[in-house]
Amino acid sequence: MKxxxxxxxxNANVGKSCVFNQLTGLNQTIGNWPGKTVEKAEGTxxxxxxxxxxxxxPGTYSLSAYSAEEVVARDFIASREADVVIDIVxxxxxxxxxxxxxxxVELETPLVVALNQVDMAEKKGxxxxxxxxxxxxxxxxxxxxxxxGVGLKELLQAVVDxxxxxxxxxxxxxxxxxxxxxxxxxxxxxxxxxxxxxxYPSRWLSIKLLELDPLVVDLVSRVxxxxxxxxxxxxxxxxLEDMHGEPIGVIMAAERxxxxxxxxxxxxxxxxxxxxxxxxYLESLxxxxxxxxxxxxxxxxxxxxxxxxxxxxxxxxxEEGTAPLLELAEELLKQALPQEVASVVVNGALxxxxxxxTVVLPYIIPFHIILSLLEDSGYLPRAAYLTDNLxxxxxxxxxxxxxxxxxxxxxxxxxxxxRILETDRERCLCGFATVLIPCAARTIVILGVxxxxxxxxxxxxxxxxxxxxxxxxxxxxYKALPGEPVGLIMEIPPYRxxxxxxxxxKTWVRTREFIVIAFPIIIVASTFLEALNSxxxxxxxxxxxEPFTSGLLGLPAQAIVPLLFGFLxxxxxxxxxxxxxxxxxxxQVMSMGQMYTFALVVTLYIPCVATLAALVKEFGxxxxxxxxxxxxxxxxxxxxxxxxxxxxxxx
Amino acid sequence: MSxxxxxxxxxxxxxxxxxxxxxxxxxLIAKELDESPYKVKRAMEEAVKQGLVxxxxxxxxxxxxxxxxxxxxxxxxxxxxxxxxxxxxxRVVTDWGRHWRRRHGxxxxxxxxxxxxxxxxxxxxxxxxxxxELKPGERGVxxxxxxGYGAVRRLAEMGLTPGIQVLVVRKAPxxxxxxxxxxxxRLALGFGLASRxxxxxx
Numbered sequence: 140m141k142x143x144x145x146x147x148x149x150n151a152n153v154g155k156s157c158v159f160n161q162l163t164g165l166n167q168t169i170g171n172w173p174g175k176t177v178e179k180a181e182g183t184x185x186x187x188x189x190x191x192x193x194x195x196x197p198g199t200y201s202l203s204a205y206s207a208e209e210v211v212a213r214d215f216i217a218s219r220e221a222d223v224v225i226d227i228v229x230x231x232x233x234x235x236x237x238x239x240x241x242x243x244v245e246l247e248t249p250l251v252v253a254l255n256q257v258d259m260a261e262k263k264g265x266x267x268x269x270x271x272x273x274x275x276x277x278x279x280x281x282x283x284x285x286x287x288g289v290g291l292k293e294l295l296q297a298v299v300d301x302x303x304x305x306x307x308x309x310x311x312x313x314x315x316x317x318x319x320x321x322x323x324x325x326x327x328x329x330x331x332x333x334x335x336x337x338x339y340p341s342r343w344l345s346i347k348l349l350e351l352d353p354l355v356v357d358l359v360s361r362v363x364x365x366x367x368x369x370x371x372x373x374x375x376x377x378x379l380e381d382m383h384g385e386p387i388g389v390i391m392a393a394e395r396x397x398x399x400x401x402x403x404x405x406x407x408x409x410x411x412x413x414x415x416x417x418x419x420y421l422e423s424l425x426x427x428x429x430x431x432x433x434x435x436x437x438x439x440x441x442x443x444x445x446x447x448x449x450x451x452x453x454x455x456x457x458e459e460g461t462a463p464l465l466e467l468a469e470e471l472l473k474q475a476l477p478q479e480v481a482s483v484v485v486n487g488a489l490x491x492x493x494x495x496x497t498v499v500l501p502y503i504i505p506f507h508i509i510l511s512l513l514e515d516s517g518y519l520p521r522a523a524y525l526t527d528n529l530x531x532x533x534x535x536x537x538x539x540x541x542x543x544x545x546x547x548x549x550x551x552x553x554x555x556x557x558r559i560l561e562t563d564r565e566r567c568l569c570g571f572a573t574v575l576i577p578c579a580a581r582t583i584v585i586l587g588v589x590x591x592x593x594x595x596x597x598x599x600x601x602x603x604x605x606x607x608x609x610x611x612x613x614x615x616x617y618k619a620l621p622g623e624p625v626g627l628i629m630e631i632p633p634y635r636x637x638x639x640x641x642x643x644x645k646t647w648v649r650t651r652e653f654i655v656i657a658f659p660i661i662i663v664a665s666t667f668l669e670a671l672n673s674x675x676x677x678x679x680x681x682x683x684x685e686p687f688t689s690g691l692l693g694l695p696a697q698a699i700v701p702l703l704f705g706f707l708x709x710x711x712x713x714x715x716x717x718x719x720x721x722x723x724x725x726x727q728v729m730s731m732g733q734m735y736t737f738a739l740v741v742t743l744y745i746p747c748v749a750t751l752a753a754l755v756k757e758f759g760x761x762x763x764x765x766x767x768x769x770x771x772x773x774x775x776x777x778x779x780x781x782x783x784x785x786x787x788x789x790x
Numbered sequence: 791m792s793x794x795x796x797x798x799x800x801x802x803x804x805x806x807x808x809x810x811x812x813x814x815x816x817x818l819i820a821k822e823l824d825e826s827p828y829k830v831k832r833a834m835e836e837a838v839k840q841g842l843v844x845x846x847x848x849x850x851x852x853x854x855x856x857x858x859x860x861x862x863x864x865x866x867x868x869x870x871x872x873x874x875x876x877x878x879x880x881r882v883v884t885d886w887g888r889h890w891r892r893r894h895g896x897x898x899x900x901x902x903x904x905x906x907x908x909x910x911x912x913x914x915x916x917x918x919x920x921x922x923e924l925k926p927g928e929r930g931v932x933x934x935x936x937x938g939y940g941a942v943r944r945l946a947e948m949g950l951t952p953g954i955q956v957l958v959v960r961k962a963p964x965x966x967x968x969x970x971x972x973x974x975x976r977l978a979l980g981f982g983l984a985s986r987x988x989x990x991x992x
Contacts, residue, residue, distance in 0.1 A: 200947055200948060201947040203943070205940055205943070205944070231974070232973075232975040233974070234973040234974050234975075235948065235949050235973050235974065235975045238949070380902070380906075381902075381906065383906075384904075384906030384907040384910055384934075385907070385934065385952060386899075386900070386903060386939055386942060386943065388939065388943035388946065388947075389935075389942060389943060389946040389951065389952070392943065392947050392951055393946060393951035393952060396949065396951050396973075423960075426962075428962070428963040520978065523978070524962060524967050524969065524978045525962060525966070527962070527967045527978070527980060528962065528964055528965060528966040528967070528981065531980065531982075626941060626979070626980030626981075626983030627967055627978060627979060627980035627983065628941070628944050628945060628948055628977065628978075628979055628980070628983065629967075629977065629978045630948075630976065630977055630978075631977065631978050632976075633976075
């Protein structure tokens, strides 16, 4: 069977993921690009005897080197792995969308333009002459409505035609103004003389050099004679900057836009400007300075209660439903295996599996449904618009509100929710913040130990300490993470009806990916802890860890057991503490200071295993381990300080 | 306006009128500034004495010294309005290069462009206002944006290039983001970022 690889490029909010879902259905996998926290979606489809691999590139507005997404997208296109690139363009915002198209043209890649959402454009009174646009760009332009699937067959036909060479797919060169074009030519002659990788078109390299794109400058200055060409580019850039008084990046952007404005005036006609009424009402209601916040609060409350009410019910019934099965399994295994091994398998591996199920199925699935709904309808940018001010105070972005709030219920969906943020930097910052949000399980520990035996004020003070640590770590990360913190620049797309198909397939694919990564981690950790228990290794662990538990933190030596099991599920720490100490009245055996220290350490140290698994999935092993170690260090340090303070005061 | 304040504004008007090919005399300047011709005449006499302008046949020409004076005035205005929210901090600054670098983090390269924009400005500097000063429903033309290179470039890539007209759609309360329409799309811009975008009201 003949094979083809195509890549989908386009701005955010143009219905790109919708096109992807329509094309590939459930035949897709989501992972990360190697070494990046940028989502990579891949799928396959069969068309006219071709097996077509579809790669969904991250949604970007440009192809400069300023965010991980843009670098991923342009590297992939430049690598020529894709036979054809489909550029998905929002017909109702043609001018802004063509900016990316022009950069794809600069990359000289075989191209097909999908003029998407032509129905929305028509509603706005915009008519586009797609044949004319095709003539100007020199590549096929196909009008589509991805939500309903209109035009997708023609789109694939155009792709196959271009791949087979039946239709021209190589874009026409776009000439910029004389002032820039002459300088580009001079630079290009120099670039052609260098020994650079052939995959990059020399004109594109010259444009990027002129823009002083850091990655291309680096690439060129490493080859022989490259340094001189870079210096020439810098000189030309400076010359242009002196003429215009703007940074070179702005000059080039303005140059591209002036080309685009001319193109648009040729192909676009605006007949009548009316917007649909219900959209306008919804628009002003949801961004109203008073009502907007009330609606936002209602949406968030609704989301939290839906996720956790539905989740709670399902979680309880899964636990109840599986309990007899677990008992049965234990009975059966005991006959086949020695007592200890059977116990490890059942209480370790199987209980771990059930624990995973009780987190994943009830919480993750409803969460993904709601999240997709918020994303696809266009409400998310409005929520970010309303809260950006507040979130900026803690160094985060308006959209980070959603994961942060979810974190109060459970850190796992919160971590997964960080993906709604645009840049790698912001996702990471938000991830750091979410794992320290006091989730429901931590609340059980804080209230069950400190609230019950010391008082509510002390319990609240733990929350305050937790928030302080969260702010501190976020601040540190804000300074340490690479990239310039840029203020909010966010598109506000019009409201639209979400498509059920896209919603369901998004939910299913994302849930499946989570299961694949998280379950092995949870099961291994659970088995390991249970093995300690059944092979009587608990005593040695207690004595090995005594300097830490009693020496540093001033806790009873047995308290290491609940601390270890707390890693599995934080609320287990309370049960295991009672177990280890032989009483549920902790005030009998622990001082107030000890109880306070215990609760604080449980709150801060290492995110629970499911959260850790989510961190690995979203941010990779290195950052997940960094977060884990950092939180352990902070928890031990604060615990030790508390111990010292309580010792000095004599509590 | 006091007579001291009139001088730099009059310099701007003279430069602008000359660019339009007109001959700036007392009456014309007074009309542009919306001040009494008498006051303007007194201010101009002072300016001539300081060597900022030359008077020939009743019309004025800005001297090199005067042009420098005007640039300083523009720099002070931009500094006060765009970088300190119209507080008059500039009175205590002595070393401006150092102040821009240390206090506002502007690099040498940016400053060079910045002075270029100031010198080439068409019209009075007072016409430049932060985007955040526009009310919902008002339109403005972008003149330039100040800020980190990444932010300025990003704005340009999203369509906010010099010379483009923007419509303010709405503003979030308490110095929240501002929503604008530009090139047929809606953008939300953070308050800090938007307050550094210089526009002319249309």
